[in-house]
Amino acid sequence: MYTYKMMVQYDGGRYSGWQRQGNTGNTIQSKLERVLSDILEEEIEISGSGRTDAGVHALGQIASFQSKSYFDCPKMVAEANKRLPEDIAVRGIGLESPKFHARFSAKEKTYQYVINQSVIPDVFRRKYEYHYPGSLNVGAMRSCALHLLGTHDFKGFSTGRTNKSTVRTMKSIDIRQEGTKLYLTFTGDGFLYNMVRILTGTLIEVGEGKRRGDSVEEVFRTLDRSQAGFTAPAQGLCLMSVTY
Amino acid sequence: MYTYKMMVQYDGGRYSGWQRQGNTGNTIQSKLERVLSDILEEEIEISGSGRTDAGVHALGQIASFQSKSYFDCPKMVAEANKRLPEDIAVRGIGLESPKFHARFSAKEKTYQYVINQSVIPDVFRRKYEYHYPGSLNVGAMRSCALHLLGTHDFKGFSTGRTNKSTVRTMKSIDIRQEGTKLYLTFTGDGFLYNMVRILTGTLIEVGEGKRRGDSVEEVFRTLDRSQAGFTAPAQGLCLMSVTY
Numbered sequence: 001m002y003t004y005k006m007m008v009q010y011d012g013g014r015y016s017g018w019q020r021q022g023n024t025g026n027t028i029q030s031k032l033e034r035v036l037s038d039i040l041e042e043e044i045e046i047s048g049s050g051r052t053d054a055g056v057h058a059l060g061q062i063a064s065f066q067s068k069s070y071f072d073c074p075k076m077v078a079e080a081n082k083r084l085p086e087d088i089a090v091r092g093i094g095l096e097s098p099k100f101h102a103r104f105s106a107k108e109k110t111y112q113y114v115i116n117q118s119v120i121p122d123v124f125r126r127k128y129e130y131h132y133p134g135s136l137n138v139g140a141m142r143s144c145a146l147h148l149l150g151t152h153d154f155k156g157f158s159t160g161r162t163n164k165s166t167v168r169t170m171k172s173i174d175i176r177q178e179g180t181k182l183y184l185t186f187t188g189d190g191f192l193y194n195m196v197r198i199l200t201g202t203l204i205e206v207g208e209g210k211r212r213g214d215s216v217e218e219v220f221r222t223l224d225r226s227q228a229g230f231t232a233p234a235q236g237l238c239l240m241s242v243t244y
Numbered sequence: 245m246y247t248y249k250m251m252v253q254y255d256g257g258r259y260s261g262w263q264r265q266g267n268t269g270n271t272i273q274s275k276l277e278r279v280l281s282d283i284l285e286e287e288i289e290i291s292g293s294g295r296t297d298a299g300v301h302a303l304g305q306i307a308s309f310q311s312k313s314y315f316d317c318p319k320m321v322a323e324a325n326k327r328l329p330e331d332i333a334v335r336g337i338g339l340e341s342p343k344f345h346a347r348f349s350a351k352e353k354t355y356q357y358v359i360n361q362s363v364i365p366d367v368f369r370r371k372y373e374y375h376y377p378g379s380l381n382v383g384a385m386r387s388c389a390l391h392l393l394g395t396h397d398f399k400g401f402s403t404g405r406t407n408k409s410t411v412r413t414m415k416s417i418d419i420r421q422e423g424t425k426l427y428l429t430f431t432g433d434g435f436l437y438n439m440v441r442i443l444t445g446t447l448i449e450v451g452e453g454k455r456r457g458d459s460v461e462e463v464f465r466t467l468d469r470s471q472a473g474f475t476a477p478a479q480g481l482c483l484m485s486v487t488y
Contacts, residue, residue, distance in 0.1 A: 011367045057368070081364060089367050120325055123255045123333050124301070128368060 001066045004073075005096040006046070008032065008061045011087040013127050013235065017054040018061070028052075028088060032063065035083045039076060040067045049102045049242040050109060053194065055234030057128060060091070060241040064102035100244075108171065108243040110187045113200045113236050118180035129181070130236035136207030138177055144206040144213030145173040148199065156219035157202070157228050160193030166223075168192065175203075185240070194231055202229030245310045248317070249340040250290070252276065252305045255331040257371050257479065261298040262305070272296075272332060276307065279327045283320060284311045293346045293486040294353065297438065299478030301372060304335070304485040308346035344488075352415065352487040354431045357444045357480050362424035373425070374480035380451030382421055388450040388457030389417040392443065400463035401446070401472050404437030410467075412436065419447075429484070438475055446473030 010028050020029040029046060036044040046065040052058055073093045080090045099105075114129040116122055121131040148170050155166035174185040184203065186196055202219075205211040211229065219227045254272050264273040273290060280288040290309040296302055317337045324334045343349075358373040360366055365375040392414050399410035418429040428447065430440055446463075449455040455473065463471045 009364075009367050077364070086365065086370055087367050089364050091364055120253075120321070120333050120335055121330065123253050123331050124372060126330055 001068060001098065002070055003064060003066050003096045003098050003100050004076075004093055005100060005102065006032075006063045006065070006093045007091040008058060008063060009089045009091055010058050010061065011127070012052060012055050012057045014087060015054065017052055017056070018048050018058075019051045028058075028061075029063075031084065031088055032080075032090075035080050036065065036067075036076075038083065039079045040069050040071060042068060047102045049106045050191065050239070051193075052239055053197075053234055053237075056237045056239065057235075058239040061239050062102045062106070062242040062244075064096065064100055066098075102242075105244050106190075106242050108187060108189055109191060110185060110240040110242075111191065111196045112238050112240050113184040113186075113196060113232065114238075115182040115184070115200075115204070115232075115236060116180055117182060127235055128238070130233050132204065134208060136182065136204065137209060138175060138182070138207065140209070140213055141203045141207045142175050144203055144216060145175060147214055147216045148173060152220045153223060154192055154195055154220075155223040156225055157198045158192035158195050159198070159225060159231070162192075166192055168195075173199075196237055197232045197234065198225075198228050198230075200232040200236070204232065205229040245312060245342065246314055247308060247310050247340045247342050247344050248320075248337055249344060249346065250276075250307045250309070250337045251335040252302060252307060253333045253335055254302050254305065255371070256296060256299050256301045258331060259298065261296055261300070262292050262302075263295045272302075272305075273307075275328065275332055276324075276334075279324050280309065280311075280320075282327065283323045284313050284315060286312060291346045293350045294435065294483070295437075296483055297441075297478055297481075300481045300483065301479075302483040305483050306346045306350070306486040306488075308340065308344055310342075346486075349488050350434075350486050352431060352433055353435060354429060354484040354486075355435065355440045356482050356484050357428040357430075357440060357476065358482075359426040359428070359444075359448070359476075359480060360424055361426060371479055372482070374477050376448065378452060380426065380448065381453060382419060382426070382451065384453070384457055385447045385451045386419050388447055388460060389419060391458055391460045392417060396464050397467060398436055398439055398464075399467040400469050401442045402436035402439050403442070403469060403475070406436075410436055412439075417443075440481055441476045441478065442469075442472050442474075444476040444480070448476065449473040 016025045018028045046063045049062045116129045119133050151169040153167050168190050170188040172187045176183045260269045262272045290307045293306040360373045360375050363377050395413040397411050414432040416431045420427045
């Protein structure tokens, strides 16, 4: 068996997220599996580094898969891109050690959330940012972000139900203003379902002055979703990179 | 009568171009006229600085219109954006002297054409650039551009039939490379139907080495469309600004 690692870019707007959902869902994973199965002439199953929600984009999603066949990697990239819809592109494929697994081997992920505060929305970027024309206190948001750093139980900042651990380590949160755009960049060892969007919604409420920065400590204590902020819309979010 | 000047941004992808076509066409002009007529409660007819083709975008299209009513300009911007589809945005409206006309008063227009030479297309910019993964000799393209500057009869670089003058003055052509992207910026006193796209196609053929840079002199001499290059696809083109 050969183990392949693949980097994928996609515009999530048209899809019900990353993960395959039986035979019905229009998902990124199922599109990629169909194309790779076609090229390698066997049933291919791929594992993503994580599941992105419906409408969320990726610049550097990583996936792995195994195949009985050796196939020239640059040729597989070209063949895949010929067959994929124009909103999904394979950026690269390489051979990996048999132990490599896109999800289990991942050490760190970086997500970016883009907010556009201009009064008038940007027609060219509207599908890749959240148009929020209010003013935000960026200093207060940065202070709040400091409370989110480190290892915590992020259950209250998530909507999925799970029996697994909801403890994650947030390594950095960078909040950068460029003109009317606000870029929130989160790096951590893993993220729960909807976690970046709820953290962003919470930071926005802090920036609006509707919530104190240290109110997130209460969410960590109670693990209660209703204590956290709103879920910011999917289209502003992009999975930037995964580190192994 | 009050004369208004308006700046409009649009993603031309879904539209059959700027110009109203009876009652049938899905055009930018007709969308704007419907919205403004609704706000001002009278039949509004607008004039654009020029017609952009189907699929061409605008960052700073200028239009003018007259109305019997005085209406607060920032309020009209807000009302218009509430009613417009998300791929058209009014950036600003101001009062002008009664002599102002978006087309007749225009002194200079700037168009930009974006070519992406990367092997793999950019899924986020795919609707706003031409994916051309070949290599291009930018130096040869710049030399060719020098022949295009100045006042010439550009009939051979156009596809429309007209009895009016096809003489135009090209003031500058800037060709800038940034990573895999090539930005071609054209400034002139006016542009004929398809002119920027045919000039771009011709410059690409020069960059490919398929055509000599001075072959454009032959197009000026013969005024023959078949002597010029191919028509580059609409989605790479954007009307950047209009000067008065």
